[in-house]
Amino acid sequence: MSHPLTGESPVAGPSPRLALSDVTVTFGGVTALSEVGLLVRPHQVLGVIGPNGAGKTTLFNVACGFVRPDRGRLEWRDQEVTGLRPRDLAGLGIARTLQGLGLFDRVTVLENVMIGADRHTRSGFLSSLLALPGASRDERALRERAREVLDGLGIAAHADRYPASLPYAVRKRVALARALAAEPDLLLLDEPASGLSTSEMDDLGRLVRELTERMSVMLVEHHMDLVMRVCDEITVLDFGRVIAHGTPDQVRDDPAVLAAYLGETVGEA
């Protein structure tokens, strides 16, 4: 798979899952991202932080194909995927959560997760249309796996309810379950902690660490303590540029980061 001898990543190890280089995005003359690069390594959590308006969401949208960069390059497992479209994500093994959750309200929690799990148990189009025996076996496998994922996140009790009737924190878990059901190699999390209580955030942090056994995670978040606790590496954006990159400890002490977050007067003092 990867060649340790030719690996160019600064930290020795297998080649990155997702690599963005030199990504520039402009919206009608306003530069949202300028020559941004980042790497998500296998079994690691990469955090992307920055003050409001730094370009975090744009970067996230580039990573999942919602926004096409004007310049720059995207690579997935050493293959160029610059023209990535949202519909390609599932096939590549990338899952994402949405800030608005995007749950299907008229479909039960279990079925929501089943839609996410589709990638692996897809029976042929015709065979499921004709309800061939193989299709209904796949059907059952799909249902079971969706249930396992719900169980793993501790929300199996809500399987047959409709998302709209559930508390926000549970709905967030459903959205996460749906992303996990695809058994992705990379999970993109967009502001997963927003609206959660402190204890719920602790649970989320533990969960994300556990996930690294199975996948890589890219986390866009502005709850600093969660990011510091959970991430292996952090990329800091400000005004659309990468101003710092490194381990949580390195980033925490970086003067440019302090300046961006605390204002320039403090940075100069």
Place this chain on the structure above:
Amino acid sequence: MQQLVNTALSGLTLGMVYAAFALALVMIWRSTRVVNFAQAPMAMVTTFVALAVIDAGHSYWLGFGLALLSGLVLGAVVERVVIRPVEGKPEINAVILTLGLFIVLHALASVVFGNRYRSFPAPFGVRGVEVGDTTLGITGFGIFSIAAVLVVMALLVLLFRVTDLGLRMRAAAYHQEVARLLGVRVGRMLTLGWALASVVGSLAGLLIAGGSLVHPGFMDSIVVFGFVAAVLGGLDSPVGAVVGGLLLGLSLSFVSGYVGSQLVALTALAILMLVLTLRPGGLFSQPAQRRV
């Protein structure tokens, strides 16, 4: 008393056919937000396919099956060729295209099948079923119509509620973007949705035609009744379409039996206006946000 029963029975038969037609409209509305006015001529064309097969000396059932199959293909082709190119544009564009298709199919049918009335056979008796001494207002073909629509509805419920394919189709209809992100082939689901709706519409065409006369415009009034039924139940609700179809069939049958058949079309329009004024979402509307 006997007239009451007979009026109700014939209303039920007609209502089932309206229900099927309304269901076809609702299926397309739910997935693509288009009222498919071409549904009537599409069903007319597939009915003529059946007639051509039967006139060539084959059995009614072969014609019946081939008509449904051609409905499937026609629905898919219309979605891919006519509707897909205007996807993402204002939905009124697609609606106007279906109106254009209405005219085109009419003209084509006149050229290919001729513009005169032709009789269409029925596989079962078209005289009232006799129970003892009394003749009921329901025919053998009427019973077949009701059964056929019920079977198709049951199959659709199974497809949408039980199978993974149906789940993906629903996902594609609710949130296209999210479904796409999860790996659902949204385009295929929409094509399939149109194809299935067109099969249901074709069934309604075959049932209207059975034991009666067909001609390129024979379904045109049905699109009005089907649309009224769909609006009555709520364009978003398949259950509503069925209930709306039955209610409309019964109402029109009673108006025709007790007041006068010349008032049927007027009654349908009065019901449409009444619903749109009092309960624009239809009887079964639910406040739900879709299409974020």
